[in-house]
Amino acid sequence: MLSVQENEVAVEQANEHVRTWVADMAKLCKPDQIVWCDGSAGERQALISDAVEDGTLIELNQKKWPGCHYHRSNSNDVARTEHLTFICTPSEDMVGPTNNYMNDREAYKKLTPLFDGCMQGRTMYVIPFVMGPLGSPLAKVGVQITDSPYVVLNMGIMTRMGQVAWDQLGDDADFTKCLHSVGDVNPDRRYICHFPLDNAIWSFGSGYGGNALLGKKCLALRIASFLGRQQDWMAEHMLLMGVEAPGGEKTYIAAAFPSACGKTNFAMLIPPKKYADAGWKVTTLGDDIVWMWVNPESGRLHAINPEAGYFGVVPGTNGRSNPNAMKCMARDTIFTNVALVPLDDGTYDVWWEDSDWPAPKKCINWEGKEWTPQIGKEKNMKAAHPNSRFTAPMSNNPVLDPAARDPAGVPVSAIIFGGRRSKTIPLVYQAFNWVHGVYIGATIGSETTAAATGQTGVVRRDPMAMLPFIGYNIRDYLVHWFQMRKKMSDCPRVFMVNWFRKNDAGKFLWPGFGENMRVLKWIVDRCHGRAYAKETILGWMPRAEDIDLEGLNLDVDDIRELERVDPAEVKAEILSQEELFLKLAGDLPKEMIFQRELLITRL
Ligand code: GTP
Ligand code: SPV
Ligand code: MN
DSSP states (O other), X not given: OOSSEEOHHHHTTSOHHHHHHHHHHHHHHOOSEEEEOOOOHHHHHXXXXXXXHTTSSEEOOTTTSTTOEEEOOOTTOSSBOGGGEEEEESOHHHHOTTSEEEEHHHHHHHHHHHHTTTTTTSEEEEEEEEESSTTOTTOEEEEEEESOHHHHHHHHHHSEESHXXXXXXXXXXXXXXXXEEOTXXXXXXXXXXXXXXGTEEEEESOOSHHHHOTIXXXXXXXXXXXXXXXXXXXXXXXXXXXXXXXXXXXXEEEEEOOTTSSHHHHHTOOOOHHHHHHTOEEEEEESSOEEEEEOTTTOSEEEEOOOSEEEEEOTTOSTTTOHHHHHHTTSSOEEESSEEEEOTTSOEEEEOTTSSXXXXXXXXXXXXXXXXXXXXXXXXXXXXXTTOEEEEXXXXXXXXXXXXXXXXXXXXXXXXXEOOOSSXXXXXXXXXXXXXXXXXXHTOEEEOOTTBSSOOSOEEEOGGGOTXXXXXXXHHHHHHHHHHHHHOXXXXXXXXXXSOOBOTTSOBSSOOGGGGHHHHHHHHHHHTTOSOOEEOSSSXXXXXXXXXXXXXXXOHHHHHHHHOOOHHHHHHHHHHTHHHHHHHGGGOOHHHHHHHHHHHHHO
């Protein structure tokens, strides 16, 4: 048995499979003690107190920010590291040309010495959690081992944590084994490794976001997409929203935009006054991940959000752009890598670029350095990191959809793809059919953002906004998308949007945020056969008069520019898709080739 100390009450709840695995991992990591988390409010309070004491968290001014805390991660550890993320299997063909591959035996061999003794002098936390509404046919149990109390606190918000997981697991061995250590936060010893055949994840050397909260991108997208392909369901990087039309008709929509391209904002959209007055309501089910399956009774695609909280981008969030997100983060929230503002009474406030408040005279920026507006300007230094985040429970969301916790999920009427494109891609168009829609999704191009390390602002192909998250060969992933059609008697309509087109002066042509309701209304109306569309080379598009512009400060030239499809630009776009097609080479699904040919013919 273990020589280290464990809390006996919690450990008793875990079954033999879990206990054996945890004992093995403890033997490897050699922690001073093991804490089995029960997910209770008392446990959370105690963890927060300890974290405040040792400086992991800083308590914010409790009048302004009740229950809220601040955390600054290592400045080398502020975004997902895609080049250090691996899919580990016996054969390279299983992971395909878009993933980093490591042979699974080699990966264990490489990571075992890193984990060996890594928790000496530290506490090992065992976090049982469920992804998905309790009782859902798709809900999955994971158990994460970590030496980071910050990770425990975030997992407590982002997942259903504690006893519920043991209840769902019963005597089963069917849980995702998530091993995590921050190690010494050295990027040279940072690996995020996935073992889909073992239902396991080993993450070392990062304490941040998608690298460390293993229920999120690692389990709910990479491992889940692998399982979904085998078991006829889908795990996608999508928000999930409800749209209620005047009179009460409800339409559920899922939308895939790459990281930091507007999912959280769209999922919490507040309709402009004119729409709200008319009775339009938008409600949130999820802001980042959906799991979807074909409901055998309805023959329709049903979706759940596997998460229980939001890990959202902070900069740019304010009372004008996203008032609902401001309400989400108003209490019981963890702020990571925004700026910390010391107040006169000894308490702390937070600040970020493009917030509701003027820049503080002086604060501590995301790197822990002194920041003043002057220093910021002179050194071109941000106060908050562009990928700084809030972690907030979804129960804080004032527009949480009543079905957000429904294990049966909701039927999806439309799938929207989108990207961040300053040129070429029009505001909105609709695919001719499912196969065309899959082609549109598979060829999304988007300018890279601060959500991952590396250069920002360069267009890359990001199929279904899943490039960094497909846990297997993209060839099989695309085939899976095409084949899902055959399992549905009634399939969602597919759309493409672009909120980010700019004019020559570099200014956004479309106001975005709440005003996206105008495009959303056209999409909903299309789903119900109410809106007009004209056929274009890209797909069905609204005429200028089909998008309501009343109350907007746009002139007709702006709208023409937003909707413009330039054949020369489309040609360049098709050419820039070649890189992805060449990677797939002989493995390219036939439907993709046919769709490209049809597009070229239409040109
Ligand atoms: P991840 O959490 O990384 O997956 O990101 P996300 O897709 O949820 O993106 P989010 O909604 O957090 O938005 C990212 C950035 O895009 C923020 O800085 C927003 O201010 C900005 N943004 C979101 N929606 C719009 C929009 O409609 N127009 C414009 N111009 N910017 C937007
Ligand atoms: C993303 O990068 O798409 C995110 C943030 O949602 S993270 O959890 O770090 O993946
Ligand atoms: Mn995301």
